[in-house]
Amino acid sequence: MTFYGIFFFYIIFWTAVVSPTPILNRRDGPKTKFFDLTIEKATLSPDGFTRQLSTINGQYPGPTLEVNKGDRIVMKIRNKLGEPTAIHAHGMLQRDTPWFDGVPWMAQCVIQDNSEFTYNYTVPVEVGTHWYHAHETLQYVDGAFGPLIVHDPDDPYKSEYDEEIVVMLNDYHHTDAQTLLKQFLTPESQGVEVRKIDISTKGSKCVDNAGLAKFNFVQNKKYRLRIINTSAFSSFLFSIDKHEMEVIEADGSYTKRNKINRLPINVAQRYSVIVTANQPVDNYIMRSEFQKKCMPKAAASLPTVKAIVHYEGAPENSEAKDNPWSDSLAECVDLDHDTLQPFKEEKVPASTKKMEFTIGFHKNSTGVVRAFLNESTYIPDINFPTLHKIFKKIPLNDPRANAFIFDKSGEVVDIYFINTDDGEHPFHIHGYKFWVLGTGSGNKVNEDELNTQNPIERDTATIPPTGWIAWHLESGLLMQLVTLPDEILKMHPPDEWTKLCETGERER
Structure with missing residues (x-):
């Protein structure tokens, strides 16, 4: 598509949810997991600029939902957004429960404001890294989303890492999504996805203690990073300075070990990678680079977004040295599917x-x-x-x-x-x-x-x-x-x- 303008200002918001590797007891059998989620507006400052967001239980992003394969999810939605909504669990197949897929005007009518609705479904075959989000207009762009993790007792890699960390990549706007959408869906926009917005965001208060996200490592431990791209717009190249990664999952499917330095992750995709904390005790940069070849020329000025990987015992306030990987990666395409191979090979049946x-x-x-x-x-x-x-x-x-x-x-x-x-x-x-x-x-x-x-x-x-x-x-x-x-x-x-x-x- 041809672009005719300057893209709007936006940043990436990082969040981490750290938990030990789950211990799954087969004898316990499937359980019913209850989640009570209130969708409502709240004024927050995740990047330092204060604005109104669509939150889940007052959080941005929403709480992490963790279940085991075979469990039943009972998710009560209390809609206090001031407008209709619906919630889709991205990656859940909804076999035998298509009415709980959460897509308005296809799978359901919307949940009206000041009303409740309960999604009730099992996850008999789904495993891995997923997310849930509002599926009505662009509500998830304003914050109505969160991680959904399905642990697997038969995970072939579960003994090969010590802890899990969820990393969410997201493009975050200082202007609400409905305003941007109205600008886009006009004859004047000429199909331009992005418009120029004042970086200062008039009327917004600034909170100067937002800081960088910090991910705590212990030397010689192995970590499963569950990386989720919840963006509406941006594709990224994800990496950690001086730390190789091994891809073991793509969108809930196990893969053969695939050693990489940088991970291309495009909109709505999820990957799991194993990272070994095998470097000297220090602080290192976790970085997300924009795939700028997929963007207008004005994107050339966008900086690399950074977080800190902090080894236990390293100085708390020292700056991490800049040591980015220098290998070349193709942009605007997925991780090479010739190297991203399934854990168990399966011959595809002939098409009908x-x-x-x-x-x-x-x-x-x-x-x-x-x-x-x-x-x-x-x-x-x-x-x-x-x-x-x-x-x-x-x-x-x-x-x-x-x-x-x-x-x-x-x-x-x-x-x-x-x-x-x-x-x-x-x-x-x-x-x-x-x-x-x-x-x-x-x-x-x-x-x-x-x-x-x-x-x-x-x-x-x-x-x-x-x-x-x-x-x-x-x-x-x-x-x-x-x-x-x-x-x-x-x-x-x-x-x-x-x-x-x-x-x-x-x-x-």
Whole structure:
């Protein structure tokens, strides 16, 4: 996509949640984990500038939710945001509970302000590093998100590290997301994702003790870093000076050991890496570099965002020496899938159907630049969610729904995305993981080069070549995959879910 302006100012907010490696007792069996979450506005200063944020239990980011494989999650949402909301657990497949997926106008009606709703589902197969976030408009950009970790008693790497640390990477704006969205979805913006915003943020108070995030290491211990990119805009190169990393997980899928110095992590992706504290006792820099080739030229002035890795026994207030890794990495693409291999190889079954979609951005009839898949831009039906239509046996024949129906059990579908836009696009699928068979340049897929022997399986991948999942979602870059609708009709959604739409009707 062509850019016609100067991007807005934003920073990265780091947070760490440190816990010892969980001890999982198989004899305990699955448990029910209850989480009571209040979504509301609060005035905070995470980077020193004071502004109003969307918080979870008063926190930014929200609390870490930790469960074990097989557990049941009962998550009560108390909405006090002043506007409707819905919560999606990113990476949870919601098998047999599609009504708890948390996507407004597809999986559910919204949770109205000053009301409650409970998500209640099991995690029978999901493991690894995930996150939860508001899925209504751009609420998660303003802070409504948090980590969701599913521990696995069969984790092949669980004996190879001493502690876990959750690291969340996030682009953080001094202007609220709704203001930015209104600027973007106007004819005047010409499809520019970013606009110039005064760095001083008029009327904002400054708190000068924000400081850098600090991660505490003990020499010779091994740490599993669970790294989550919760951005709406930014892709990063993550690293720790003088410390190698071994990738062991991508989006909840175990991988073979993959030794790297810097990790490219794009929008909505998650990785686990093992880091050994094998350096002299000192302070070291943890850094997140912007993938600037995916951004407008004005991004060249963005600094590297830093945190501190503090070894026990090192001076508390001494500055860490600058020792960045110097190896070259490709930007605007995922970690090389030729080296990112699954822990257990699995031959991909032959496909029974092939689908091809061309991605493009251009003006619609009102002059606003929108995203198009095969010349169709997604527009939600805010009166009647897709899942409700299925239960009511209403045909999904509105072309604006971008809905594709799969009614044969066991079907294997190859989906090809041809990107005619000059930016990268992150794609996340709900309800499934997918095998990444290959990527390349140009406008034609070379099927002879696809990997069907040992491809990585994940739920978020980047279509090359600047990853803006939230902005593009709001622009209409979305498709619905409706699988086995006749089987859905045999299911029985809970009354509380059905009443969400009834409540919405009264509110309208």
